Amino acid sequence: MKSSVRAWALACLLTVATPALLAQQALPGDYIVAVVNSEPITFQELNIEVRRVSQQLTQQGQAAPAPEELRRLVLERMINDKAQLQLAREQGIRMDATAIDRAEQNVASQNGVDVLALRQKLAKDGVTVQSFRDGLRDQLTLSRLHEREVESSIKVSDVDVDRVIQEQQANNTDPFAQELNLAQILIVVPEKANGEEAAALFVKAQRVLQRARDGEDFNKLVQEFSAADRNNGGQIGLRRGDRLPPSFVTATQNLKVGEVSEVVRTGAGFHILKLVERKAPTRLVQTVVQTRARHILLRNSPQLSQAQAIARLADARQQIVSGKTDFASMARKMSQDSSAEQGGDLGWASPGMFVPEFEEAMNRLQDEGAISPPVVSRFGVHLIQLVDKRRVELSPQQIRESVRAQLRQSRYEEAYTAWARDVRARAFVEMREAPQ
Template sequence: MNFCVRALALACMLTVSVPASMAQTSQAADYIVAVVNSEPITFQEMNLEVRRVGQRLAQQGRPVPGADELRRLVLDRLINDRAQLQLAREQGIRIDSVAIDRAEQNIASQNGLDVDALRQKAANDGFSVTSFRNNLRDQLILNRLHEREVESSIRISDVDVDRAIQEQQATNTDPFAQEINLAQILLVLPEKASGEEAAALLLKAQKLMQRARNGEDFNALVQEFSAADRRNGGQIGLRRGDRLPPAFVTATQGLQPGQVSDVVRTGAGFHILKLIERKAPERLVVTMVQTRARHILLRANAQMTQAQAIARLTDARKQIVSGQADFASMARKMSQDTSAEQGGDLGWASPGMFVPEFEEAMGRLQEEGAVSPPVVSRFGVHLIQLNDRRRVELSPQQVRESVRAQLRQSRYEEAYTAWARDVRARAFVELREAPL
């Protein structure tokens, strides 16, 4: 997900309410504080936005600038946004109501609300439905403008990628990319062991760990107590971190050679691990987490509106979560996607393979079997179930593309700042004093 989309997602969250320039107010006294290419910004707009930003910073526990500084910063942002929206209009950038509907539905889903409840909350905060949707439209317009004007201007050469790969390889501290050799003592926990038996075995493991830390010969302890392979002092052999149990890597990532980890529990039992050797990778190794999920897709059409699709999938989710129905069976029966025959199975997916709305909802699912609320994308309405996650190594070409994306993102802020400064410089901006 690129920087612009992330910024849009943050700006559109309900907790970050719409700009005060869109808010309705009954305050009668008002005057113009700035003019941007003949388009005015009023004191009411600025003042409401100042209060909103100040309240949000306070809620987040962040320092709130002084009143004069906060007004200056807010007015500066309002001027920049106004100039950029004017440029977008000049370039013919338009956002249709379908895209606004989709953004509104996604905000509601992210906040655990339906659209009506979202609109009611906005109304309670003083924002009409029209002003709220106008803000979404403006944010989508700015997002599209930034993609066109800023992202397209960033150039990353092969030389840039080569240099970045060399730098990352020299400073790679990812424990899953490093090669490590561990020796272990394994105390097997029987599959049907009681809680008392597990506690007793844990106590035994902790005592062995302490003996090892106190300097007793680890090889002798391995030979006497370990249920794992005892050859070569229980050493597993030099392996890359992503080819070891994740719990082993996590438990030993802060150790120096010769040090002993805390007790690690796995399905096999309790492990005491000693770090024998750690080596930096000979080439840049990049791993990523792939996700396997299922989904049910309903498409809005003449026979079924988007609201009806959301209602149907909300009911389906209740049945699945309560155990009354199986996700795969529901997908075969309901889904309008080609994956329906496979029970909605989408296979292993790398980050960025799906549209942002789908990807974000899938990323919020933490436990295997968890089911998302209905998610609206340009393809329709989805219900998503997490099946599994795994860490895999990227191919050399994928590593280059990953590094290129990192460079692009790191250069975005600089490129955006320069572009925004240029747009501001080309606009006619007049600041006005308060009337006497």
């Protein structure tokens, strides 16, 4: 986990329901509570931020610290942020309008609205567009500074990677990495079977399962009932978990050798599985789920607003779902992406290949052929259809890079805390009391 202080600051980007980034105008009776390298923090600014953080914690269901402790923590974070922003300016880190536009677009997308609606919501909460964009600029600047100063300082050696790989291999309990030998009894469900016929076959499978659990010879039951290969007692043979149907692995992952699973339903019918053998992996194996999807992209332009694009894609989705057309045909007809000629097909994609807002919406689709509602990203508005998912094995080099990334992440908080403490120590900070 990264520093809670940094995460707290970045959370500002997603908070639009509270007066988070009000214009900082002195009110009667306002006064300075701290000075950071000649830049002041006022009592009013601190109060606004304390209220914002308190409301945010309430919305997240977290208990807030005692009022005085909360004020102390918020003030310390504001001092740290101000000192770090000053350092960023000294190093020439600047955020251009395009980066801020993208950040504003992302916040709108996270809240399910377009930028215009976001600004209207902010205005109702007393937040000006300029102060909100200034807040986005500051948070983006801090992120860039942290990348340069903290992330670049974290070193992970090949020895560190080798040690973790050895530990992970010794403790690997991932059922998809283990080698399994399963014996099965398959009771076929005909493709055109109706609900009543399928239910009768399920009852039959349950009876066979009970006989197996009562101690009847599994091989005998295979010969009597199974429509699959009956040789060698219906054994599939020793295979790694990721090369078996996922439902088989899930159904047997908690079984001991010799035990029998619950009835498993697949497209072929009902399966009863017996765990014959389980072997730990002989080398570290990591797998990822790849996704194949189609999409339709409409780009924002003076001729097509975001709201209009959302409406057009919502209509397209309705036509596809109702069966009036198919996704590929609609993509060829209206998508403004280079994938349009391929019916919007994006090919197989590993995690992290798409921008987060697109990938999150794609990952929420579970069933083959499922279609998302319109999704806003920095590129425009998308309609996404899930084509298929598969689990693939990472190469040895990919595993090493994955472990290296895990180590860098695990060391981030300590590195950030030490760096932030150093920046704070080098800053001139004067704390001031309330005027009498």
